[in-house]
Amino acid sequence: xxxxxxxxxxxxxxxxxxxxxxxxxxxxxxxxxxxxxxxxxxxxxxxxxxxxxxxxxxxxxxxxxxxxxxxxxxxxxxxxxxxxxxxxxxxxxxxxxxxxxxxxxxxxxxxxxxxxxxxxxxxxxxxxxxxxxxxxxxxxxxxxxxxxxxxxxxxxxxxxxxxxxxxxxxxxxxxxxxxxxxxxxxxxxxxxxxxxxxxxxxxxxxxxxxxxxx
Numbered sequence: 001x002x003x004x005x006x007x008x009x010x011x012x013x014x015x016x017x018x019x020x021x022x023x024x025x026x027x028x029x030x031x032x033x034x035x036x037x038x039x040x041x042x043x044x045x046x047x048x049x050x051x052x053x054x055x056x057x058x059x060x061x062x063x064x065x066x067x068x069x070x071x072x073x074x075x076x077x078x079x080x081x082x083x084x085x086x087x088x089x090x091x092x093x094x095x096x097x098x099x100x101x102x103x104x105x106x107x108x109x110x111x112x113x114x115x116x117x118x119x120x121x122x123x124x125x126x127x128x129x130x131x132x133x134x135x136x137x138x139x140x141x142x143x144x145x146x147x148x149x150x151x152x153x154x155x156x157x158x159x160x161x162x163x164x165x166x167x168x169x170x171x172x173x174x175x176x177x178x179x180x181x182x183x184x185x186x187x188x189x190x191x192x193x194x195x196x197x198x199x200x201x202x203x204x205x206x207x208x209x210x211x212x213x214x
Contacts, residue, residue: 021179022179025179025183026179026182026183026186028183029183029186029187030186032187033186033187033190036153036190036194037190037194040149040150040194040197040198041197043146043149044146044197044198044201047142047143047146047201047205048201048204048205050142051139051142051204051205051208051209052208054139055208055209055211055212059136060212061136061137061138061139061209061212062137062212063128063131063132063137063138063139063140063209064209064210065128065138065139065140065143065205065206065209065210066128066206067202067203067206068120068121068124068125070117070118070120070121070124071121071199071202073117074114074117074118074121075195075199077110077111077113077114077117078110078114078154078191078192078195079192080106080107080110081107081110081111081114081161081188082185082188082189082191082192084103084104084106084107084110085103085104085107085164085181085184085185085188086185086189087099087103088100088103088104088107088164088168088173088181088185089178089181089182089185091103092173092174092175092178092181093175093178094175095174095175097168097171097173097174100168100173100181101168101169104161104164104165104168104169104181105165105168105169107161107164107165107188108158108161108162108164108165111154111157111158111161112158114154115151115154115155115158118147118151118154119151121147122144122147122148122151125140125141125143125144125147126140126144128140129141129144139205139209142205143202143205146198146201146202147198150191150194150195150198153191153194154191157184157187157188157191160183160184160187161184161188163180163184164180164181164184167180167181168181
């Protein structure tokens, strides 16, 4: 019997194989999207429930509500960003670098256009709020808060768009190196979905408020 037979030192824990950097980045983006999804879903549900309760309350909302027309072109631009990024990612997977550059630049331009047009819609919401005698009589203020929250996350996405376009122009995306483009695409897809649900909640609010105010 040898001394090693009596070795009582602890057995080292099994080491986990570290995830590749690309897989970790993708997981991190999905975790971010998941947490933001919980936040926006909660906010949208609270918005609809609050509007419905206010309409039926003693001090009901009396001001009619009209959604800004600029929400139409801003929605088109937002979807355009997502489509261009998806096309850029697919082009990168096929090593079509010229196509990647074109789509990344187009996505960046559309993102800037969205922020510009969306700012007009936010201004119109504030104008509607200013026309109300009291804030309690208007639904514009609560709508503005949700639009602002979404726009704030779009600003973060716009920074990612700039970085993605910069890398695309430097030929840094191909079939092996495209994680930055992938996570940026996932984030903008998420922003698209959130905006669609926001528009649905705004439409519900308009129906409830205008039916009561008429």
